[in-house]
Each structure stands twice: as C-alpha cells, then as structure tokens.
Amino acid sequence: xxxxxxxxxxxxxxxxxxxxxxxxxxxxxxxxxxxxxxxxxxxxxxxxxxxxxxxxxxxxxxxxxxxxxxxxxxxxxxxxxxxxxxxxxxxxxxxxxxxxxxxxxxxxxxxxxxxxxxxxxxxxxxxxxxxxxxxxxxxxxxxxxxxxxxxxxxxxxxxxxxxxxxxxxxxxxxxxxxxxxxxxxxxxxxxxxxxxxxxxxxxxxxxxxxxxxxxxxxxxxxxxxxxxxxxxxxxxxxxxxxxxxxxxxxxxxxxxxxxxxxxxxxxxxxxxxxxxxxxxxxxxxxxxxxxxxxxxxxxx
Amino acid sequence: xxxxxxxxxxxxxxxxxxxxxxxxxxxxxxxxxxxxxxxxxxxxxxxxxxxxxxxxxxxxxxxxxxxxxxxxxxxxxxxxxxxxxxxxxxxxxxxxxxxxxxxxxxxxxxxxxxxxxxxxxxxxxxxxxxxxxxxxxxxxxxxxxxxxxxxxxxxxxxxxxxxxxxxxxxxxxxxxxxxxxxxxxxxxxxxxxxxxxxxxxxxxxxxxxxxxxxxxxxxxxxxxxxxxxxxxxxxxxxxxxxxxxxxxxxxxxxxxxxxx
Numbered sequence: 221x222x223x224x225x226x227x228x229x230x231x232x233x234x235x236x237x238x239x240x241x242x243x244x245x246x247x248x249x250x251x252x253x254x255x256x257x258x259x260x261x262x263x264x265x266x267x268x269x270x271x272x273x274x275x276x277x278x279x280x281x282x283x284x285x286x287x288x289x290x291x292x293x294x295x296x297x298x299x300x301x302x303x304x305x306x307x308x309x310x311x312x313x314x315x316x317x318x319x320x321x322x323x324x325x326x327x328x329x330x331x332x333x334x335x336x337x338x339x340x341x342x343x344x345x346x347x348x349x350x351x352x353x354x355x356x357x358x359x360x361x362x363x364x365x366x367x368x369x370x371x372x373x374x375x376x377x378x379x380x381x382x383x384x385x386x387x388x389x390x391x392x393x394x395x396x397x398x399x400x401x402x403x404x405x406x407x408x409x410x411x412x413x414x415x416x417x418x419x420x421x422x423x424x425x426x427x428x429x430x431x432x433x434x435x436x437x438x439x440x441x442x443x444x445x446x447x448x449x450x451x452x453x454x455x456x457x458x459x460x461x462x463x464x465x466x467x468x469x470x471x472x473x474x475x476x477x478x479x480x481x482x483x484x485x486x487x488x489x490x491x492x493x494x495x496x497x498x499x500x501x502x503x504x505x506x507x508x509x510x511x512x513x514x515x516x517x518x519x520x
Numbered sequence: 521x522x523x524x525x526x527x528x529x530x531x532x533x534x535x536x537x538x539x540x541x542x543x544x545x546x547x548x549x550x551x552x553x554x555x556x557x558x559x560x561x562x563x564x565x566x567x568x569x570x571x572x573x574x575x576x577x578x579x580x581x582x583x584x585x586x587x588x589x590x591x592x593x594x595x596x597x598x599x600x601x602x603x604x605x606x607x608x609x610x611x612x613x614x615x616x617x618x619x620x621x622x623x624x625x626x627x628x629x630x631x632x633x634x635x636x637x638x639x640x641x642x643x644x645x646x647x648x649x650x651x652x653x654x655x656x657x658x659x660x661x662x663x664x665x666x667x668x669x670x671x672x673x674x675x676x677x678x679x680x681x682x683x684x685x686x687x688x689x690x691x692x693x694x695x696x697x698x699x700x701x702x703x704x705x706x707x708x709x710x711x712x713x714x715x716x717x718x719x720x721x722x723x724x725x726x727x728x729x730x731x732x733x734x735x736x737x738x739x740x741x742x743x744x745x746x747x748x749x750x751x752x753x754x755x756x757x758x759x760x761x762x763x764x765x766x767x768x769x770x771x772x773x774x775x776x777x778x779x780x
Contacts, residue, residue: 223593225523225534235523237534237591262564264590267694271591294523294536294568436678468678472694 236287252325256336262293352428436469534591535584555630658708
C-alpha cells in the first residue's frame, strides 16, 4: 500500500492524500473513492476514520482519496466567489478530474458524513461519473412515526415534565434572561421534493446508495425512516439503509467506527466485487507492510 | 506550502512545510508538536493558521503528525509516546535538512508541549520553547481523560446511554490509549523535569490553574528564563468554528521579537 500527498487545483490550492494498492493506478472498472470533509474537520475525518477507511479500502484494491475542500484543513481559500455549496461541488469535481489524470479513474464513489454527505449527494446528482454514494447522517425529513417516537416518551414521562417545568421556573426567576444557547452550525437540507427528484435520477442511473444513520442524528429515530419519507420511490434494490442505533453522530467509540468501516468495505466489495474477481486482486497480506513516498510532491 | 511524507520509508511521517513568505527570512525554524486524541482534532485548524502566520513572519515551519496519528503511517493502536518524542527529533532534522536552518523553536500544545520539553532536553539546537496549556502532570491528565470517558458513556444525552464498555477497553474519548501508553504518560512530570534546554521558554495559558501556577513556581525556582502569558481563549481551542486568534498573534509576535 502506498500513500502520497498531492496539491491540485488552480495553483495547487487544494491538498489531498491518495491511498492506493501496491499496484498503483485504478484498473478499468474499479471506481476511485473520495472521502469528503465532515464540516470543518480536516481530511483525516472524525477520530481518523477517513484514514482507517482509506487504508482498508486500499487493502482490498481500491484507490481512495481524502482531501480538504478550500478553506478547510490544509487547503487554501480560492480566489473565487459563489456559495460554499457550489464551490464544494466544483472542488469535488476537480478532485475527480485530478484522479482521472493521475490514476486513470473514470468512475467514482463519494463518501461523506454530515456536510460531506450533502456534498456527495449534490455532486452525484449532477455528475454521471459517480456510480455510488455512501452518506453518513445525511439529509433527513421527519415522518409521523418520527414525531410519535420523539414526543411520545416525553409526554408520558414524569421526569421530562419535571425538567421542563424546572427550566421554565428558572427562566421566570432570571427575568427571562436565559443563558445563551450555543447554536450549532446548521446545514441546509435540500427541499424534500428536490431530494426525491435527485434520488429518482440516481436510481434511474443505477447509482449504488449506502445510507447510514445514527441515533446521534437529529430528526432521525428509526431504521426505515428514509424509506418511509421516499415511499413512492422504487429503489430497485440499489439502496442499502443502515441504522447504527448505538452510535453517536461522529462514531466516537472504536467499536462503532470499526463496524462502520466494515459496513462500507463490505458494501464496496458487494457492488464492485465482480470486477475485482476478474482482476484477481489479492488483499494486503500484512497490515504492517508499508511503502511510503518520500520527498515533496510537485503540484499537478 | 508543501505537504509530504518524510522519515523512515517503512514508517513514514506526514508533514507540511511552510517556507518563509517575507522579504525577511529568519535563520530559525519552527516545529509544531500536536497534542493527542481529541485535542489533536481541536488544534489542527489553529496550528495550520499559526504556521501560515509564522511563515509570513519569515520562519521556516514544519507541522507533522506523530506515527499512528493524523495522516502519518501506523494504526491508531500503535501509539507510543517514546516513539512520538523520537518523531519530533526526526521532524527537527528534516526541517534543518530541507531549509538549512541550524536552530529550531519547538511549539507544543498539551501533551505535545510535554513531548517538546522532553525532546529539547536531548538537544542543543532549541532556541525557544512555546508551551501551550502543557500537560504538567501525566497522571492527572490520564485521570481526567478517564473520568471524561466514563462520563461520556453514561451521559443521558448520548444514544442508548449508559453504554456498556465495548471490547475496546483501551480507548479514551474515541482514541486508543493502550495501558503501555497510559503508563508512559503517567511518568510525565514537568514540575520535576530536567532543566529545559532552550534559551527562552514561553508559557501560554488559556486558563490559570493550580497546576499552571505550580509550573511557574518550578521554573522560577530553577532560574529558567521564561515568560508566562494568560490568554483566556480556552473555548476557542474546542470544536467551535472560531480560532484562538489572540493566542496565535501573541505567539507570532513573541517569536518575531516584536512588541505585543
């Protein structure tokens, strides 16, 4: 297995690491995998999960590329205008172009958590080179069953009422001056109808879909919620939906991350294995073997 | 700025070199020593910005990931702080070899600060030590992480709390911390360390604690020249989308020997 750092994009403002099997560039038919930033976390991902995933994927034959969008991690901000979302789409496509030139990749699988999931969806919807997406805690929409599961326990719980009344009383005593609530960075989901149209297009194109949700995801609280939201779509067996009920949003615990990496690798091998078997790729025998690349690397 | 792999080709380290971007090119390099675990995740953006600021001030700068962390080779379970200290030596030699500088500043945060101190004691080419909220007592640090981890597992806001400890018994807050590593970290004791071998030591504290006060006393007692700056930006080192800008500005000014 080899890893090499690259600078790419105009004037080399984007930075990424390619992890590839010992034999080098993408073979025909095998997609390259792009691992997208989760929020402002740099390319290694939460708890280094992108590094673990890239190396596991490379051990079974895939080229994986983790990189930073402009202004995140080690990538610079470009001199361009436009929304962050539009710029992200352009930069992900730039990464795909880079892998085509350098590694011969013509097909891509995009993977992302949270904002990375939204970015993967946006690119897949407009770029036919994307043959698969793995979205972790991506967009979601509530259903009646979601509301029942969310509010039901609260209505019948004495402890919850006690906490609610305590908060309200505390608010009255402080003359309405509540402690400032830190607002998390919010994501903008596509409108449900737009997401539905995109999904229908992806299914029509035969894109492989892996959607993983965790209990740490707001607005998602049961396994088949996504299928209920898009009940009218015939996914034609292209959707694999997983619910990691024990995991939090960033898969903090090692056991959850290990299960995540296995799930993704199994999904990749299930959908691209026939091609791999034709090429008779052997998984890396020794997890400790390494072929590093030394020295500075010129920009593409 | 150049990202690349360096060091032992069987166990390469990932680093980013920032060349000087000033008409004034300084003859001192800077090596940045990250903290461990979650603190690494929280520090990356600030370290990247500090490197860019120091580069603009004319310094050659090297940021790097220890073995088994970040983008460097090695599995996350292969963590070893003695190896990490030797990684600092390798990064220093790499910077000197690549840039031609003969002397180096070490900047370290939390456990990285303790490692920077340990590495400096074994060298004669360290001009300045910049210690950001250093881990002064390793046992206290491990105890704190352990308490935070246990608290996280039973936090009712977490999914399915309380969470039964998984087979990954050696983890703390999402990162492997094998017992060998914990034992080694427990040996960290800056209050009774050998004399820091640097011409100047800067202690940058985001929140005054009993520990930081004890460290200042210990440094005074050892007649070490040092400066302590309290810059209350502890929250900015967390997960928020803000930077500890004042801290970064002061560090740059201190090293460039400009008025703060």
